[in-house]
Amino acid sequence: MRKICTLVLLLTFAITLVPTDADAQRFTLRKRYASVGVHVGAMNYFGDIVPEPDFTSLRFKSTRPNIGISYTYRYFPRISVRGSFHWGRIIGDDVKSAALNETENAGRYRRNLSFRNDIKELSAVAIVDLFENRQTYRRRPDFVPYGFVGIAVLHHNPKAYYESGSHPGLSGDQDIPTGWYELQPLGTEGQQLSGNDPYKRVQVAIPFGLGVRYKLDRYWDLSFEVGWRKTFTDYLDDVSTGYVNKSDLLGSGNASPNRQASAIFSDRSAEGEFTASLIPDPTPGVPYKRLSGYGTPENQVRGHRDDKDWYIVSGVNINYILTPRIRSPKFR
Structure with a gap:
């Protein structure tokens, strides 16, 4: 799973370098447009308090809500940039995620640690569409898979x-x-x-992921996406060393x-x-x-300092396209 996520990250970043001056000239200002959106979804966490010590280990009963708002601007036929603010909660509980009769998890069950953490995240990402749109927003494709990658600042507690x-x-x-x-x-x-020093409650993360977008009508888009957050802290759950x-x-x-x-x-x-x-x-x-x-x-069974914590944001976005305002040229 780590290799897949790393590959998605590298490919998405590489594609963002593709646009050339010719693309910019063909994709005129008249064809660029912005949108505002609302996100409703869920947050999950991976760290020291999960069912198994593996990146794919999730406990769906520990899923908690996540909401957000965003502003997106399309610069090129395939590429948009998006700024977002998200609020969500992650939780973990040894007793609920482990079982006493499981050989590998019995130690976690007895450890009996638990936590909750409200995360506030501000992010900026580049979105790369699989299908390009060289026309105006009215002629955008009906169905578009996409990937994204960027940078985020988060506060956790x-x-x-x-x-x-x-x-x-x-x-x-x-x-x-x-x-x-x-x-x-x-x-x-x-x-x-x-x-x-205590660990910092303000951290940097790398958001990346995949999604699909569907055109509802001229002004509305509906999308579903899954995004991983690579953090640089092992303390989202307050557990790291011994x-x-x-x-x-x-x-x-x-x-x-x-x-x-x-x-x-x-x-x-x-x-x-x-x-x-x-x-x-x-x-x-x-x-x-x-x-x-x-x-x-x-x-030394409290935590594993070598593995940083991750969290996952998934859900539905609904976006409203802001009609571009293009000034007519003045003739003298």
């Missing part, structure tokens, strides 16, 4: 939900209130230790609520269904329990 009392053995002053918690400020993998000592996350003295939350969200194996198998933290005085094989630096 992974969160996780905690229900007070779900972690065994904690007293009232050691627990945290029920609710959704932003994970990046908590430094669940020790980013705040030893002067390390565990850290909870004693380090708590610090010395009375731990603040943020440090307590960091310790809880760093390792959630104790909140599953295996309460009879829990063991105390190896550090004396640390109240958090865990499953054997989780929650300490010796257990």
Whole structure:
């Protein structure tokens, strides 16, 4: 799947270099046109909290909505440029995406991590049509497959939900209130230790994909497309490396609520269904329990730092063509 996506990306980029000065001369300003559109669809995610450690692994029950608006301008017979803004949500849950009786997934089931992440994306892409249109918008083809590639800037903010009392053995002053918690400020993998910087919530991505467009009438187009987002972060799900000592996350003295939350969200194996198998933290005085094989630096099963996270945007676009305004030449 990675090879296919890379091939689509390279081919689409190569085709964008095809237009020549002759194309520009034949495709006059009178034939260029713009459109505005609305997107309704879905977002899916691939990262450390999926059914299988494979790029094609998706859990459709984890699909969440995505909406967007766009502006498109056709420059050449085959090529348009589009600016878009999208908002969508991705989620992941070890308990729902894995199964205890699966040999490879049992570790993820016990790990018990989960998250949701609202993504706001601003993108600019070049769209390359398979069939060219050298006429005006009125004579555009009825059915056109296309590919696209570009650049995007996104803001993301992974969160996780905690229900007070779900972690065994904690007293009232050691627990945290029920609710959704932003994970990046908590430094669940020790980013705040030893002067390390937290991961950035503003990231760059490469959007690319395929679609088909259908002409409804003179002014309206309907299209369906699937787009992949290649990101350069492994923290869309707040999971990347290994565990850290909870004693380090708590610090010395009375731990603040943020440090307590960091310790809880760093390792959630104790909140599953295996309460009879829990063991105390190896550090004396640390109240958090865990499953054997989780929650300490010796257990590197929290994430896979070498694989960056991806997300996928799919759905339907409906576009309205703005009638070109061409000024008549003035004769003197």
